[in-house]
Amino acid sequence: MEMWFSDIHTDGVKLSIRIEEQLFSAQSEVQRIDVLESKDFGKILVVDGDLMLTERDEFIYHEMITHVPMAVHPDVRQVLVVGGGDGGVVRELIKYDTIETIDVVEPDPLLVEACRKYIPEIANSLTDERVSIFNEDGLRFIRSKSDAYDLIIIDSPNPFGAGEGLFTKEFYGNCYNALREDGVMINQNESPFYTEEAFQCQRMHKRILETFPICRVYQAHIPSYPSGHWLFGFASKKYHPLDDLDKVGWKLKGIHTKYYEPRLHAGVFALPAYVEALLEDVER
Numbered sequence: 001m002e003m004w005f006s007d008i009h010t011d012g013v014k015l016s017i018r019i020e021e022q023l024f025s026a027q028s029e030v031q032r033i034d035v036l037e038s039k040d041f042g043k044i045l046v047v048d049g050d051l052m053l054t055e056r057d058e059f060i061y062h063e064m065i066t067h068v069p070m071a072v073h074p075d076v077r078q079v080l081v082v083g084g085g086d087g088g089v090v091r092e093l094i095k096y097d098t099i100e101t102i103d104v105v106e107p108d109p110l111l112v113e114a115c116r117k118y119i120p121e122i123a124n125s126l127t128d129e130r131v132s133i134f135n136e137d138g139l140r141f142i143r144s145k146s147d148a149y150d151l152i153i154i155d156s157p158n159p160f161g162a163g164e165g166l167f168t169k170e171f172y173g174n175c176y177n178a179l180r181e182d183g184v185m186i187n188q189n190e191s192p193f194y195t196e197e198a199f200q201c202q203r204m205h206k207r208i209l210e211t212f213p214i215c216r217v218y219q220a221h222i223p224s225y226p227s228g229h230w231l232f233g234f235a236s237k238k239y240h241p242l243d244d245l246d247k248v249g250w251k252l253k254g255i256h257t258k259y260y261e262p263r264l265h266a267g268v269f270a271l272p273a274y275v276e277a278l279l280e281d282v283e284r
Contacts, residue, residue, distance in 0.1 A: 005036055005044065007051040009226040010194050015051070017041055017224075023118050028110035035118040041224060043119050045086060047111070047157065053086060054224045058122065060259045061188075062088035064220040064268070065232055067260040069151055069184045070096060071250040072239050076150040079103070080178065082138040082166060083155035085111040091125035095255050102131045103149075105138045139171050145178035152179060154187040167200075169207045172235075176211050182238040189217060192275045193227035201231055206282035208235050216241050217279060218268040220259070231275070242266055 003019045017038050024035040034046040042055025053061065066089055070076060077100045081089050085106030093102055104126065106112055112133065115123035126133060134141060138156075152175050156166040175185050189204055191197045201217075209215045212235035222230045234241045247262035271279075 005038075005046065005051075007046075007224075007226075008049070010196070013194070013226075015224065015226075017044065017054075019044075024114050026110060026114070028108050030108040031111075033108075033111055033114050035114060044224075045115065045119065050157070051224060052157070053088065053122075055119070055121070057223050058086075058088055059257075060220055060222045061225075061230070062092050063257050063260040064218075065089060065153055065155060065186055065188060066092035067250075067255070067257060068218065068232070068234065068241065068265065068268070069153075069186050071246060071262060071265060072234075072236075072241055072244050073151060073182070073184050074244075074246065074249070076184075077101070078149045078151075080105070080142070080145075080149045080152045081155055082142070082152065083157065084153070085133075086115045086119065087112075087123035087125045089153055089155050090128065090131055091122055094125055094128045094130065096253065100130060102128070104131060104133045105136060105141045106133060107135060107137055109135045138166055139168075139174070142171070142174045142178050145174070147180055148178050150180055150183055152183070152185045154185065156188060167204055167207075169210065172208050172211045176237070179237060183236070184239060185212065185233075185235040187233045187235075189231035189233045191226045191229055192231055192278055193229050197226060198278055202278055202282045204233060205279055208233055209283065212236060214238070214240055216269060217271065217275070219271060219275070220268065242269060 004016050005019050006014045006016045008014045019036045021037040031048045036044040044054045045052040079102045081104045084104050190200045192201050214236040216234045218232050
């Protein structure tokens with residue numbers, strides 16, 4: 001009998017992937033976690049029924065949420081990752097020798113352990129000596145921080161349920177306070193294609209725009225994510241994502257990537273007209 005996993009995108013749209021084997025399934029104190037094996041997408045991490053990542057295309061998401069700010073900010077030493085228990089963001093960050101500390105705030109220790117056991121190619125990065133893992137709520141953690149980080153990456157789940165606090169104006173304000181005077185914040189900004197997700201994109205952009213003096217949105221194409229069209233937010237106290245890009249400096253670091261390239265950088269900020277219209281609605 002065939003087994004299929006379906007990721008629900010809307011009431012009328014779902015992505016279905018044939019599953020070879022269910023590797024892990026458990027209910028933690030925070031959420032339900034499943035790790036599935038598929039032929040076409042490799043291992044799949046599912047949280048509360050929602051697809052979080054697949055082995056096949058996770059590199060796109062993790063490279064784009066990490067290397068875009070790293071190619072702009074000239075001196076990132078202290079980093080905070082909110083979420084990120086799968087280790088994908090950290091895997092990209094530890095490629096930089098200049099980074100001194102990486103704090104990962106992941107409320108669910110079972111998620112970290114499941115990823116370490118079943119997706120070690122990604123999660124083994126969490127054992128790097130520069131990484132500290134805090135199993136607590138991200139909103140609560142960041143309230144006590146001030147002038148502590150050069151870069152904050154919000155690798156959060158969907159803006160519903162337990163993770164909803166990570167999409168509030170209060171949270172973005174706390175991130176602003178936790179950043180140094182030239183700090184950068186990056187957030188995953190959902191897909192602009194479907195109506196409900198487009199509304200979430202607008203809401204996030206509006207709240208960040210009200211907090212940071214520099215706020216831009218960029219995009220990537222991730223096949224397993226809803227509609228395949230995904231947005232990220234770049235917010236900064238000082239650096240502009242295009243004007244302050246150091247293409248040569250980044251290339252000289254010798255960072256290996258499969259998706260991100262400085263020649264791609266300017267293009268990802270060139271948004272389709274319908275996305276620009278969504279953002280302009282709240283910018284006005």
